[in-house]
């Protein structure tokens with residue numbers, strides 16, 4: 001029996017709960033959800049808590065963070081130190097190298113593992129494998145409609161309302177991208193951590209008035225060859241800012257935790 005806890009019950013949390021029956025062949029129980037407000041009737045059979053210690057007291061085997069970067073910072077080490085494995089949805093939090101090391105140390109000190117899902121993108125398996133053979137270049141291009149960049153530093157780079165063609169609003173390292181565009185760091189951080197790191201991973205951010213959905217492109221070259229993956233994700237039905245794919249990828253991590261065969 002796998003005991004599962006959640007932090008956050010938004011777009012990803014809801015979809016994880018919905019998908020677990022399909023993803024897990026082993027017996028499991030969702031022992032509780034840490035929420036900011038009492039969960040609604042939809043999950044009235046799952047206890048919701050407002051304090052992390054209440055959730056930890058239920059002794060879950062694995063906790064899924066799907067709340068935000070601050071939740072990783074606030075609860076991550078405490079969870080791992082309690083010997084509970086952790087799935088981190090908000091991977092952008094790991095752009096903070098101090099927090100990254102603290103989480104790694106906490107995991108090393110206990111038997112608990114940290115699972116980082118591919119999230120909104122794909123090709124991470126190929127990137128991690130290619131890295132072992134030697135990679136020379138990783139470039140990530142994130143293309144979004146202009147309105148998706150509103151409220152970001154892009155507003156000081158271009159006039160988002162009058163764009164007629166695709167325009168590069170940022171070109172630089174993954175580390176610089178994480179600093180300048182903190183709300184867009186999840187995918188950038190995932191690619192950086194899987195591949196060449198924050199300094200050497202190249203990132204290009206584009207505002208494109210001719211698209212509706214977000215388009216991610218990852219190009220990798222190395223000793224084993226070359227690949228480009230283009231992923232046009234549909235938004236989650238619960239949160240238009242989150243790709244629908246993300247929650248399924250997060251659920252896959254929970255399935256991996258409980259599986260004897262991992263693919």
Ligand SMILES: NC(=O)c1ccc[n+]([C@@H]2O[C@H](COP(=O)([O-])OP(=O)(O)OC[C@H]3O[C@@H](n4cnc5c(N)ncnc54)[C@H](O)[C@@H]3O)[C@@H](O)[C@H]2O)c1
Nearest residue numbers: 008009010011012035036066067068089090119120186242
């Ligand atoms: N890896 C990826 O590709 C990827 C993609 C999309 C989102 N994300 C991350 O996943 C997170 C969740 O995404 P979402 O679409 O479900 O967001 P959401 O806004 O729909 O839901 C987040 C939920 O978490 C709750 N919450 C926030 N802080 C909390 C806390 N400290 N304790 C308990 N509950 C808390 C909120 O009340 C909300 O209900 C995002 O913040 C983002 O960092 C990652």
